[in-house]
Amino acid sequence: MSGWLLLALSGCDRCGGGADSAPDVVLPDSGISEEEEDSLSTPSEPTLNPANFTSAETCKECHPTHYDEWSSSNHAYAMHDPVFRALVAVRQEDLAGEEDLFCTQCHSAIGTRGGDVVPGFSFSDLLDITNEGITCESCHRISTIERTHNAGHVLDETGPIRGPIADPDPSSFHSELAYEPFFEDSSLCGSCHDVIESSGLPLERPYAEWLTSPAAENGQQCQDCHMPSSTGLASTEGVTERTLHSHRFIGVDVPMDGFVDEERAAEIRAGVQELLSAAASVDLQLPESVIVGEQLDVVVNVYNDIPAHNFPTGSTFIRQAWLEVIATDALGQQLYATGDLDENGDLRDHWSDLDPYGDDDLISFSSRFIDSSGSPTMFSHRAAEHVTSAIAPLYSRTYTLFVPTEAAAEGPISVTARLRFRSLPPHLLRKLDQERLLDELVIYDIDAASGLVSLTAEE
Template identity: 35%
Template sequence: MKRRRKSPQRWHRIASAAEMPLPMRRNAKKGFASGMPRFAKTWCCWSESTRSRKPIFSAACRFTFFSDCRQNHSTNRLMKKYIVFSLLLLVACKGKSPVDPPPDPDQPKFKVTDFSAPEACAGCHPNHYEEWRTSMHAYAFVDPVFFAMNAAGQQKTGGQLDQFCTKCHSPIASLTGETPPFFDPASLSPISKQGVSCDVCHTITKINEPRNAEIELKPGRTKYGSLANPAPNPFHDSQFNALFDRSEFCGGCHEVQNPLGTNVEETFSEWNAAALAGMSFDCQDCHMPTYAGEAAVGGPQRAEVHRHYFVGVDVPLVDFPGADIQRRESEKLLQNSATMTVTSATAVSAGDTLRVHVSILNNKTGHHLPSGVTAERQMWIALRARDQNNNVLYESGQLDANSDLMDHHSELNPNADRDLTIFRQRMFGVDGNEVLFFFEAKTVENNMIPFLATKTATYKIPVPVNLSGTLSLEVALKFRSLPPYFLRELGLGDLVAKVPIVDMAQESRQISITP
């Protein structure tokens, strides 16, 4: 039987076969295409039997193979390999298509117009709006302390601090490109000046990591919140997000690791270490307490609607709506944070030493006491002993003429108060010396009180030999959010007198003097 002669095949470019790439010319005899994956024109297979061209390659990486190419066994194997290879090239080409370019990291992620101003929410949520506008969230990007601190950080780091501070204090300003390292606060859009506004929190869809503003926002028609059954309305869609009732939501900003890798604020970690998560006790329980009422005007009555004062230990230091409300609520919070116990003898002999033990139990907070960036906070024990003529016999925790505590930060009386008990964090730079600013801290030394822990200070008060009658003892646990020396370093000495000192707990007693 005479064997049928197979039709010879030649490969041609429509324009000229001579212009065919060398790898394809070498492989044309095998009945398959190879070589570069992208072509401006079409490659064809010429069949002597059909006297026609059929496309093999076409522009934009589209490949077609035809049955009239050689069909021997080895060719089929090679064809399979090249089909797989071609599919891989298709994927690669699609990923790099100019139609779908990768996002430019230097371009703002959002536009200012992507977000709704808080005033747009006020019509339906007047209570939430009025509470928020007095809050430290609303104050976050008009705070002169913030602006001075950020400016100092940018200057000291040559702008490398960049968005580190602004991405929490005004996420909208940061995400819309309004805050380059040396931005002018006067140039900000109104919504950026409103700090942590309604549309910041209520467009958060995910917390990637509970620290350093590792959050994902999705501005648009849908607003997210803690209501499992939100009432429909014509203004926006509503979607339940379980994050809104969990501490991880707050940890997105209230947990800070500085650019040197040092943990300078650990409020979320402190809460987590206290094992309160298993008890369903979260930040919102204290800082966003609930009441019965409407979440929106005309909406259904609900047993639990969250307050939006976001009360903490900081208060406005410049004219700001509802500043008196924040001061009052902050004072109430501080006075419900710890239990102080004073232990001493009820009588002491003249010439002896009166020992006074002051214990502070952190049993009401759920995190360390104090918390936050506590190098910028002061919580201390103030104690004073007087005789019956009101003469001071002993004192600790008092202030100098600059309103500073008399520790090593005092310019007037450095280290004069050797018995000072202060609960706070100290920060040290790469050279081991103490630093004032969080972005310079390489290591920290903590002297806060963990949740459910107690710390005790003992004071030894010498009683004069000629003293008689009674000795009065006054003890207080005091707090202020910013120390005077820190404000002066920022050039804000005029704000020192505006920082309130709160008595978190106080006790007084009379000690009898025996001969």
């Protein structure tokens, strides 16, 4: 039996959203089952020629700021990411090459549609333009959005570069530029930021979450938060002041393995901390006093402050978002802990090598895959079910934790709750033989709350 109780409240006076009634939800089947061969995003015959695409290195000359921001973004990292490469290798081995184009269809649509990514491919043999991942022209050559999942966009390899400026200045490079209103719209992002497994199992659904969110109702787009604006020239050759949009695409992840230098990594981490600090919050309700030996009820509220999508969102099955609650007496002696880490730095859940399921009370907001035999798995192609504990936009949850006080020597009892986030768990890096990356993992504290409870003697 888990030691916490979830209170289902009918309203939320703080955020105007509501309270979630259940922590664990089995995501319903998407109803979208990809054809064995998807002629748009994973065609068996090439539908474009990668040679028709220009490297970001060429754009750098006239768009140095856009280039600089993009080059250290996760979009530039998408095909270099060692975790991506290691997960693809597991899938290639398990499925004997049968679905080798599945993972690359968004991470490099150019290489996947261009016949460069073929069954049995290895990353080191791919063209440079394929390994550029989500490069400038992966977005700026999108001509139509056919569907908002699984790389549901059309790439126009010979037409004009497209973008958000209706009246572009003349340039010596672009003979033609085309204004496309969807560059200011979430649907562009949704064409990739909605991932459905080939089995139909929903994997990542920020766009679908946004569609029914208060943000969508108010016309707030992904770009408004993930591409913050400034004013300046859009090109070194431009003459008109423009509203510019950051191409850093800050999320929760920092490219690892030397992809960015330490100075840039520190800047991105600061951006992640800022984004996460706006994501969610936590508060505590404590009684004024407790009688020694009696149970102390600690009420914790967690709020998703994002109007646009769940907290957490995206690849929630590898992310970790959890609550750490620690109670100590006045001598510093620990009375209670949940959400603390084992010696390997792992949460004490199913995946802990040292204390599996040791943390009965663990409150996690991440998601998990269950395979057909009912066991947890980290791999989406082995999953039969996807269970999520994420909180819906502007919703909150209330938990009550029961702290034993028998061992308390001296009052007051101090209780601290921290809402914590990590983009990858150490156990996954170990499983994928990526131990060298362990030192790069960062835990962000999103919010914290604490309080004191005085200790009264037994009557």
